[in-house]
Amino acid sequence: MSVLTVAGLSAGYGDVDILSGVDLRVEPLEIVTIAGTNGAGKSTLVKALMGLVPRVSGRLEFEGTSLLSLPAEKRLAMGISYVPQVANVFASLTVMENLEVVEGVADRRGRIATLLESFPVLRERARARAGALSGGERQQLAFARALMPEPRLLVLDEPTAALSPALVHQVLETIRELPRMKVSVLLVEQRARQALTISNRGYILDSGTVVIADTAERLLSDSRMAELYLGDH
Amino acid sequence: MGFSLFANLAFNGLITGLVVSLLALSITLVFGIARFPNAAAGDVATVGAFAGLLGPLAGGGTLWIILCGMAAGALLSVAFYFLLFRPLAGKSAVSSLIASIGMAFFVRAALTFFLGHDQRVYPLPIVRAMPVGPLRVQPTDIEIVVAAVLALAAVFSILHLTPIGKRMRAVADNAELARVSGIRANRVLVAMWLIAGLLAGLSGTLLGVKTVVSPEMGWDLLMPAFAATILGTIGNPVGAVLGGVLIGLAQELSTPFVGFTYKLGVGFLVLLVTLLIRPQGLFAKNSLVR
Ligand SMILES: Nc1ncnc2c1ncn2[C@@H]1O[C@H](COP(=O)(O)OP(=O)(O)OP(=O)(O)O)[C@@H](O)[C@H]1O
Numbered sequence: 001m002s003v004l005t006v007a008g009l010s011a012g013y014g015d016v017d018i019l020s021g022v023d024l025r026v027e028p029l030e031i032v033t034i035a036g037t038n039g040a041g042k043s044t045l046v047k048a049l050m051g052l053v054p055r056v057s058g059r060l061e062f063e064g065t066s067l068l069s070l071p072a073e074k075r076l077a078m079g080i081s082y083v084p085q086v087a088n089v090f091a092s093l094t095v096m097e098n099l100e101v102v103e104g105v106a107d108r109r110g111r112i113a114t115l116l117e118s119f120p121v122l123r124e125r126a127r128a129r130a131g132a133l134s135g136g137e138r139q140q141l142a143f144a145r146a147l148m149p150e151p152r153l154l155v156l157d158e159p160t161a162a163l164s165p166a167l168v169h170q171v172l173e174t175i176r177e178l179p180r181m182k183v184s185v186l187l188v189e190q191r192a193r194q195a196l197t198i199s200n201r202g203y204i205l206d207s208g209t210v211v212i213a214d215t216a217e218r219l220l221s222d223s224r225m226a227e228l229y230l231g232d233h
Numbered sequence: 234m235g236f237s238l239f240a241n242l243a244f245n246g247l248i249t250g251l252v253v254s255l256l257a258l259s260i261t262l263v264f265g266i267a268r269f270p271n272a273a274a275g276d277v278a279t280v281g282a283f284a285g286l287l288g289p290l291a292g293g294g295t296l297w298i299i300l301c302g303m304a305a306g307a308l309l310s311v312a313f314y315f316l317l318f319r320p321l322a323g324k325s326a327v328s329s330l331i332a333s334i335g336m337a338f339f340v341r342a343a344l345t346f347f348l349g350h351d352q353r354v355y356p357l358p359i360v361r362a363m364p365v366g367p368l369r370v371q372p373t374d375i376e377i378v379v380a381a382v383l384a385l386a387a388v389f390s391i392l393h394l395t396p397i398g399k400r401m402r403a404v405a406d407n408a409e410l411a412r413v414s415g416i417r418a419n420r421v422l423v424a425m426w427l428i429a430g431l432l433a434g435l436s437g438t439l440l441g442v443k444t445v446v447s448p449e450m451g452w453d454l455l456m457p458a459f460a461a462t463i464l465g466t467i468g469n470p471v472g473a474v475l476g477g478v479l480i481g482l483a484q485e486l487s488t489p490f491v492g493f494t495y496k497l498g499v500g501f502l503v504l505l506v507t508l509l510i511r512p513q514g515l516f517a518k519n520s521l522v523r
Pocket residue numbers: 013014018036037038039040041042043044045085190
């Protein structure tokens with residue numbers, strides 16, 4: 001069974017549809033990239049998955065269960081977690097508090113200990129306010145917070161935006177490891193070329209619809225598409 | 234102004250300031266988490282002060298007055314949430330603000346309708362003020378300071394040390410991230426309105442202990458409390474408390490110059506000057522809300 005099934009999805013904030021007729025799926029332990037230009041609707045698509053867009057219609061299923069009638073705060077318990085594009089940590093809370101406030105974690109202490117082992121930087125900064133972290137540290141905290149409830153699908157919205165090239169590499173390596181931890185990944189990226197090198201498949205979104213869907217390999221080798229959508233990253 | 238007069242005014246300013254701080258903290262918590270300026274906070278304080286009159290039936294003494302006032306404030310505040318502010322939560326902040334103004338007038342009208350305009354006093358023993366250095370201190374002054382400081386300490390402990398308090402701060406910081414972290418807004422809001430009501434009720438009874446109980450007392454307290462909230466950066470709990478103490482000191486220390494009748498205007502003046510010169514308040518950096 002697919003982890004995530006999206007079919008004929010339309011969504012918008014007001015009367016205008018930002019997304020129309022989007023089809024997409026994520027199979028178990030896949031990494032799937034969504035690429036597209038600024039304003040294509042990538043963030044709107046992942047927010048619709050998370051229940052943060054006011055008007056959504058179509059089919060939206062997680063492991064065969066429809067998510068549409070579930071409020072945002074209950075989707076986490078289904079096993080789907082999310083790192084937003086901006087404001088992805090609680091800036092006025094400490095690193096530790098950012099992890100503590102997440103609901104639906106059975107063994108909170110044990111889980112925090114495990115995550116601090118995976119992200120050792122956070123252990124050193126445990127008492128610091130998240131707002132005082134560097135860009136790289138903050139991104140690690142955003143990942144750790146999202147991984148707290150041991151999700152089966154992690155949705156990431158441009159996790160490498162505004163990071164230095166060395167840090168981009170580090171974040172992509174972290175993502176590459178996720179399927180080994182039994183986590184499937186839906187990844188939104190502007191740096192599509194780099195993202196596709198760690199992905200199984202990719203979708204190109206333009207003006208709110210999927211214009212191309214293919215394996216990462218074929219997307220990377222199609223030179224016409226590369227020119228149009230992947231940029232020089 | 235002689236030192237002794239100055240010291241006594243400052244001491245009174247501290248007491249007034251703590252009473253203002255409690256209401257300002259109530260307002261700033263509501264603003265930080267429910268995101269609107271709650272104009273009904275003052276009248277919740279008034280209801281608390283009137284409920285304090287029942288204290289002697291329960292057991293007498295300042296403690297029972299305070300407990301009755303806090304319980305009434307909490308009940309009213311949580312009732313407002315379920316009847317009014319929860320249904321309005323999806324609408325703009327203006328609808329909640331207008332509703333809170335309407336509720337403030339309604340509560341005051343109901344109080345005067347059933348209980349009249351008369352001022353009342355708590356039946357506390359009248360005790361001669363003790364000299365402490367240059368200060369003349371009433372035993373009730375000490376009780377007010379102790380009650381206010383304990384309440385403030387309790388609220389800050391809740392916010393920083395308990396799971397529900399940390400979640401309240403998370404919702405204030407970033408409501409959308411809180412939702413996708415599985416935090417149920419409803420539980421956080423009930424806890425917040427409960428604390429806001431306890432604080433308002435306490436503020437009202439302490440003002441009643443210091444002065445008299447009247448239907449207008451809360452409305453008169455609202456302006457300095459709003460001024461304190463904005464001076465201390467709206468949404469910032471520490472700022473609200475410091476702002477309250479500053480406003481209280483400014484009010485009392487200005488009495489020799491502007492007279493007793495006009496000292497309430499001082500809060501209004503501070504509010505205007507803050508809005509014009511530094512609208513983000515004194516403590517913008519540590520605000521709960523960014
Ligand atoms: N909260 C909102 N209310 C109304 N319109 C919005 C809102 N958020 C986004 N939009 C609009 O939806 C469209 C798609 O925006 P979206 O943020 O989904 O694009 P994106 O592909 O994520 O872009 P970027 O690469 O810049 O992050 C844009 O036209 C944008 O103006």
